[in-house]
Amino acid sequence: MSTDKPVVVYGVSGYTGRLICEYLRELGVPFVAAGRDAERVREVVEKIPGIETADYEIVGVENDAAALAEAFDGATVICNTVGPFIKFGPEVVEAALQIGAHYTDTTGEQDWVMAARDRWGAQFAAEGLLLSPGIAHMYTTSEIAANIALEPGGYDTLDILVFWKGLPTFASTQTIFTILKADWYYLEQNQLVAWDHLSKFDVTVPGYHEQAVAVPWGGMSHPIWFQHDPRVSSVRSFGGVLNRAVMENVGLTVQMFEEQIKPLEPEAQEKALADIAAGLQASMPPRENPRYNRSVDSVHASGPLGRSHVVIHGNSNYKQTGLLQAFAAFSLIQEAPRRVGFASACQAFGHHELLGQLRAFGLVAEPVVTRV
Template sequence: MSSSAPAKKPVVIYGVTGYTGRLVAEYLREYRVPFIAAGRDAKRIKEVLDKVPGIETAEYEIVEVEHTVAALTKLFSGAKVVCNMVGPFMKFGPEAVEASLAAGCHYTDTNGEQNWMMHAEETWGAKFAAKNLLLSPGVAQMYTTGEIAANICLEQPGLDTLDILVLWKGFPTYASTQTIFSILTANFYYLEQNKYVQWSPTAKSEVIVPGQHETAMALPWGGTAHPVWFKNDPRVANCKAQGGVFARPVMEGVVQITGVVEDQIKKMPKAEQEKALSDMAASLQAGMPPRENPRENTSVDSVHASGPLGRAHCVIHGICNYKQTGLLQAYLAYYLLQAPPKRVGFASGCQAFGHRELLGQLQAFGLVSAPQLTRNGVTVAA
């Protein structure tokens, strides 16, 4: 009697040893989705997963893999969804995307690099669409929760301008800090009349924070994903997004470092730029932050939408932004194992799965409150 080999587990978390990767594993466990935990160091992966709450009830396996297209293609083949956590993505993302395409897998990541978003759309969007596969980079709290708020505003017809603000309490993880610094040498853009317009490298704003009297400092944060996602949305002509953390000293530090980048680092050869920025990022955040505390780690996503004769404002208060990211990644995988996305090729989380569906998941797990919505100055049910 012959025995067949066990089926490949359908989801691959690539880069599971990082802060967000372990949260994706945690929420895949809650959705009861089997997964492969992959990365460069199997021993380190085991150490990390052993600390994930309830991991003993999850169905998973650990795989050590080289960061090459060939090795990743072999690993991904037979799976259906790749959740990539290995950034900075402009530096390390191409191998994972190429391997996902070759293996016939849907691809998602948590990047915050606008230049990577543009590159991914231009390079692989049509190729993924031709295979009925989803290419959905940037599914994370700092982008997707604000995108949900924007789409709630856009349920009112006749609004074509989005002013997006994303703020949270906490400190970026090591990987997030590396990403933040890696994009400081890139150009970044907002959307004006359906065209990309470059931000000033040193742009910053004082912003009004819903629910408090103090203002906060916000930065374009590399342009964010929103202008890219809304570039080809017929409802939207203009989109600016800014964000950051509530801690003003941290934001002032980023502004100061941006000045150093402009004056000194941009003049260096590319390899020296990367090392200098990576060293600066590591000096700020070299370790793993503690697990998020919902009493301390909160988020605010605020979107003003306007048109010639209309206004809408949506605010979503949340907790634990990295948990929001982990949940969104896990839900996308859970969804894709059962149904095709609403859009294939390059698409945002909301475009591929629906903004109300994603909001429902965040609320079901207690990570965001009900949206606060006003239309033309009148509070309405969201």
């Protein structure tokens, strides 16, 4: 079994996979909508607005490298949304490498980003393929802001804040609890330094008077993407949702993990965290409403003699993820990325190009830039 469609979206029965398919339809890209349960995938896809105008096929396949390679052979890009990625991602990456396809995913797991880089980055580079984990609002939109902030030159430190309003999806909730088991890092003078898991901060979110609570969210992807960037020596990233009560509970949950679950054996840890995550968000959240589901990405760049601050106000953070993934695939089927092997979205496609797409689809406002 193989396909004549250039793009595979794996994990379409989830919230984000559906949105990627929506934007692939809008960009006119033929795609395979895939998941472990073909009927469940079909039910989701058939509810996509305008799907009757799309060129697509439905595929059911187990999360096994050989099975995935057989089902997706012929594709140019695999967009993976099946997390937690540290648990389910290796098989998909192996399948992509086997069939000669570019690989992107929506991960928020810093340990997976590092594992993917170290295990497969060189192999993908040798084959002229892109390996880009973490193309998603919470990481890429703020990465765009960071690159704008760095443009004048002379800055060496990034302070990144990401906030959004809404409900996490089931997959996002699973990821949040999965990263509790990992070490988290920020970049300090070109060295990765471990966060204290109980770190939290009172922060001022641009556009809001009330202070919010921010946490490191597992370290986020930015310290890894910028680790070998000659412009930058220090990066800290943190964020949260625009609901202080929710974020206070996140802090309590992390504390509970450190005290009660961390001492358990790995199997018992995984079960306890999965049970908690399922209890918090077991169903698909409602479709985003731009009047409510807002996002704020704020980046301070600083150096010995200057400061730069960039804020990107947006809406519908999951739609931003869907569009970023779809545009990445759209670009990859037409031309080679700017960088092969392990690379972030901005490194592979350009931050102005990605910003242009988000602006064109009405998902972010013009960045607010202040330089001192």
